[in-house]
Amino acid sequence: MTKTFTYDDVVRYLYAETTQNENDSIAEALTLDDDLMNFYLDSLEIKEQMNKIVRTPSDRSVQKILHFSRQYSQKQSATALSC
Numbered sequence: 132m133t134k135t136f137t138y139d140d141v142v143r144y145l146y147a148e149t150t151q152n153e154n155d156s157i158a159e160a161l162t163l164d165d166d167l168m169n170f171y172l173d174s175l176e177i178k179e180q181m182n183k184i185v186r187t188p189s190d191r192s193v194q195k196i197l198h199f200s201r202q203y204s205q206k207q208s209a210t211a212l213s214c
Contacts, residue, residue, distance in 0.1 A: 136156070136157055136167060140157060144171075145178060146178075
């Protein structure tokens with residue numbers, strides 16, 4: 132009996148969230164089902180493109196975080212001294 136796999140199964144396979152037994156079955160299903168294989172290849176390409184995305188915070192954001200952190204540290208020190 133051949134198990135029918137969903138796109139969710141393929142995504143789990145893509146992210147290595149499947150067992151070895153599932154891997155073997157999904158790999159076989161990919162060879163037999165063109166739609167499933169096309170979905171897998173498209174998803175693989177999207178995953179690779181997403182891994183290339185690099186986000187860098189603005190200088191203003193970094194300065195706000197540092198300012199908050201300094202104020203927080205000062206408040207913690209003042210609280211510790213008053214105890």
